[in-house]
Amino acid sequence: MVTTYIRRAYSSFVAHVFDIPARLLAFLLFLTLLFIPFAIQNTYYLRILILANVLAIFAVSWDFLVGRTGQISLGHAIFFGIGGYITALLSSSKFFGLPIFLTIPIAILAACIIALALGIPSLRVKGPYLALVTMSFPLILAALLKWYPLNHIFKGEFGIRGLPALVPRLDWMTIGQQRVGEYYVTLILLFAASVILYKIANSKIGLVFVSILDDELASKACGINVTKYKLMGFMISGLFGALAGCIQTHLLRFANPPMFALTLSFLPVIVTFLGGLGTIYGPIVGAYIYYILDSYVLRDWLPRFLKETVGVTLPPEFDFAKLLIFTLIVLILVIKLPRGIAKFTTDKLGDLEEARDLDERGPRIWKTYKKKEKTTSTGSEPTASS
Amino acid sequence: MLEIKDLTVHYDGAMALNRVSLKVEEGEFVGVVGPNGSGKTTLLRAISGVLMEIEPGKKERPSLSGSIMFNGKGIDKSKAWNITKMGVIHCPERRRPFAEMTTLDNLRMGAYLRKNRSEIKKDLEWVYELFPILKERARQMSQTLSGGEQQMLAIGRALMSKPKLLLIDEPSLGLAPLLKEAVLKVIKEIWRSGVTILLVEQDVAITLASAQRIYILAHGRIATQGTKEELMKSRDVREIYLGL
Amino acid sequence: MKGKIALGLAFATLLFGTLFFALPIEAQNEVTIGIIGPQGLPHWSPAGMKDAAEMARDEINAAGGIDIGGTPHDIVLAFGNEYAVPTPSPTDAYLEAERLITVEGCEILIGGFRTEVTQSIIEAAADYATPLLINGAATNELIGDTVGADYARYKYLYRLNPVNGTSLLYTIAGGIGGYLLNPTAPIPGAGYMIPMFADPTLIGPYGPGQVAVAVITEDLDWTLSIHGALTTPSVYPLLLGPFANVTYSGRIPDGTTDCTPWLTDVISSNARILIHVFSGTTGVPFVAQWRALSVNATLCGINVMAQLQTHWATTGGACEYEAMLNFAGTRTPIVPTITRAFWDSFVARTGVWPIYTAWGAYDAIYALKEAMEDIDSKDKDALLAYFESPSYQRQGLSGIFKYTSLHDVFTNEPGPVWFQGYVRALIAQWTDERMEIVCPKLQTYSKTWALPPWMYPLIQDTNYDQFVGVDDIVFAAEHFGDDPTRDRWEHVCDTTKDDYIGIDDIVDIASHFGATP
């Protein structure tokens, strides 16, 4: 009984995952991510991955909005900040003191409603207008949060602090165990968010989004309620953006105006382009590359390596070069490899797969395929030419 | 003067032109007719170079193979503005005047590459002579002109570039029958003044009436070609392609 | 197929491998201290904490290190960026503090300049129960909301420098109310503002004849309580004295570059004293525009940018006559034996004047050394008990250093005098490319608080008693032959502005004998 079950699971695994290189790679990556805490002894490195997970959720939500519904937003930090501030206000012991498993859902739903309100301009303006209008939203909100008359609520640039942690540290826990808990919570949320967004993107709704992206007028003519779907895109994206903000807030245990910073609006954009726009998995890869490159390679490994093997001590001002190096890589990628690293890799793997399929289907099909290819390439002679 | 060999154009997988070969001698008036979607406009855009001048970041980039020779020089790789400089002037489909410029400014833009002011002035007089209505509308924004006037403006603007070979794309589109004939009459007049003309039209009758030699384009291929008489001889051609 | 699996596995191992990094072996006989601060700003280096910490480390290690239980321990420093510029990033600050603690193995952290990122560093240090000595951020809540609210979690948090926001406020108030606006001060030469600028139309709680005061603060959290106290009619007379009447108050957002609207309001409010409170870059254009518009009010307040040596150059000399809180003048012997020695060796080492973050870092490392030697241990709980003991105090570079019960800096005597000697903020005034201490008075290094000449054109009245008389000539004669390199140099006596007090100045004063404003 059990053996047949296992056998069936195995055969289904072979059929659906093992045979497809792209899925196999994704599966291996997932396994790696799942077991990484056992390999890492240092909480700092774990923390990098935790933050990469948060950024990945955030970037995936941006990718969904821009890559799937075609509405360019350069102010995605607004969802991040709103989610963070709402959960902060609700869970702070100075205000409501609710437990976080209540406040986070409330916060993301509230952010969803705010996304609806912010989505209204997206119905009126599009293209660069929408991009620049959305860019201004977080700037407006950040200024309002610091506005003196509102200080007794939002505490100015100091923010709301003393919040409960994402994974509370119980008495028996070490800091490392807490980090492992945080890692798994963020990983599961990332997994859930990306699976949900992937499912939406590949459902009928996703198809509608793509049709709006391709030709809004034609979609309208087909009887699609473009207004509804555009707002829906904003809301879904805002929901997951806010989720990232909530996680970040409880990781840091405070919410303050830098959550609305422009760099936070740009980061998902850059990370998504690094991985591949409109792919869902691209931003995840991009976020991991960003954090590993920035916080591990350039901040930790490279100075150590240079110091121990070459004997050169990097000046602390080298920090300014980190963003430069990263942005330069992105810039070159956007120009030379517009599909992004992850998309490029899977496309290559997809090519491999196609060739193999033909191989296995037997020589007969292969031959006819070759013939077909030949005829299409030669074409028929034009009937008349001077 | 113009010689096209095996011109093939793909748009994102779809084939717009399939091994088209075509020749225009100096001083000829050649017509290309074909139904909607047969690739007429693509052909002219390929000749004038604008087809490949899609901005680099745009997703749907066409691919082009084959050769286009103008006066013995290959121009399929040239930039649109260099082709214009050689004297191949394309008068585009749907006229496309510069909407927020006056008629006069539009005509002046036609002479963008030319330096000799007195010649420009002479040509302007000539255009006014051909299309007297343009003189009346000289100070008017071109977007306020009627369809026929815009077509005249487009041809006039092309003439201001002093063309050696004039490519005209669907001048009769959306015009009343009377206007169509008037426009065609002017085109003939231009041809008589020594400009080689390649006219692309959907309206078979007026093309047959004016062009010396006609190519019939169908599904991106040259179906047949010949003078009016030659074409009218074949019953198939008459019935299938020309609908006469 | 096999190749692909191998590729996948290789990729996975690579990923494992890059992240699986052997930790540095805990070195014996070393004390590792992490310095985390605003990299790139002068508060970090060369005028700030990095170079000062390196200087302290070199001095101590050269002298044999820290002697803990008979074995000498070397000090090892690890540096981290708090990611405050160009935009503060709390996430990065947390990561950096965590890196210093776990990867570099720091046992103690010193630093934290911008409030937004300092709270991140505090959380990271609290997570790892690592002692953190704040060096740079003045916000009250950094201590009040942490050590005061959750002692178990935040007990290893201390503030080193500067004194907290409330004390800063008391110092400005003490300087203005106790000296500038005090006609009956026990200090010679004080009280010159009142008769000159009192406005008979201004009627306050103490009757007519008060001086109009304007308050402009940067719109940041740490200035909130200061702004509130200075503008609430029931509170500010207690601080600024009975002769102050706040006729205008405004808040300028962080990062503003055009302060003209506010300064215009100051002009129309007829204020004669302008209290400015800035920590960010706005302090620079503010001062420049104050000078450009010749605002008829003397500046006194807090301006962090004004503490930099470069302030004179960045404002193009417009900061002359600007008085602001500071912990040092220019080479001022605050604690006669040690301050100037520190100053000189720092300037010799880096070529620039140290600012308060440098004083803090240097003091902190010496304080830790002394503490560890006293208790013969580097254990954080032992250090906690040591610092918390009521008898703990040490002679720092800027006075006697002592902790309050909340691990904040103990300070007393905010007014115009300084008898007890506990660390306090001073008021320094920019004069001719130098900062001079103008309050507290009666110190050997105290100088005359000069008024801008466009407010009080009679510069020959060197003691501001509204009459050029014998006393002015005597005052100048006392300083005869001085130049700015001398400690006793008095800027106001150099009426001819030739950087020398000579017979020409005395002649100039004498030629105005009997003049009144």
Place this chain on the structure above:
Amino acid sequence: MIEEILVYGAISGGMYALLALGFTLIYGVSGVVNLAHGSFFMVGTYLFYVFGISGFFSLIPLTLLDPTWGPLAALILAIAFTGVISAALYRIIIHPVLGDEIGVMVVTVSLALIIQQLILMIFGPPNLRINPLVTGSKQIWGLGVTNMRLLAFGVSLILFIVLWIFTNKSKVGNAMRAVSQDREAAMLMGINTERLYMLTMALSAMLAAAAGVFITASITEYAAPWIWLHPLALSFSIVILGGLGSIKGSLLGGFIVGYAEQAVAIGVPEGGSIISIVPFTVMVIVLLLRPKGLFGKRIEMED
């Protein structure tokens, strides 16, 4: 109070309009949303510092001939160099992604961040002093206005008029207008659009650099590595409320924002603190009423 709004609003409005002009120009002609516009503002300011104030390249010796020459030469050099740099950057970075809206925004944002980090690495974060070109102040309606601001205001108006004449009367200006209306038809007239785009980019960056020098010299009097953000935010909100691609719109938008800022600073309690959101608020209000801005009617490029 009303005088304050009128005088100070007009002066800042004039400078804002100059700042927004370059942004609108490059969008109008080539459809590039240049998020690095603020960076060219900053580059211009830093080059002015390099040539005019400090270091090896300083042109201060020229001032021995006549005190106004040094700053003037530095100003011209800074503007010219910014133009050259921007044209080169356009060719290398923006041209390959032209036509891809998101791609252009991503590369220009990256460019802005790269320039910021480069300046951080070369000059460090501390402020650098930019001296006003002229000193002193005047009284207008009983309000003190520095001469430098009057000069900056005058220069921005002059540059505006010059640009207006340039686009409407000169041959290249006509070509720019033609390209902005119909790129393909313009190409058929023999206009080299690639070169024209590069030229427009240079022109736009030079306007930004001029705005940079005049605004920093008249208002802030310092240069810092993050001074690109505020100008960028200002210019895009002005341009959007005036209509992307419209020169008229950016002039009007600049003045609207200038007046609105002063009105809020003076009329709203604690209004000074929320000055920074005024441009955005005005922009959003205008957009809700007129989705293409006040004058925005750029003809869509053919697809």
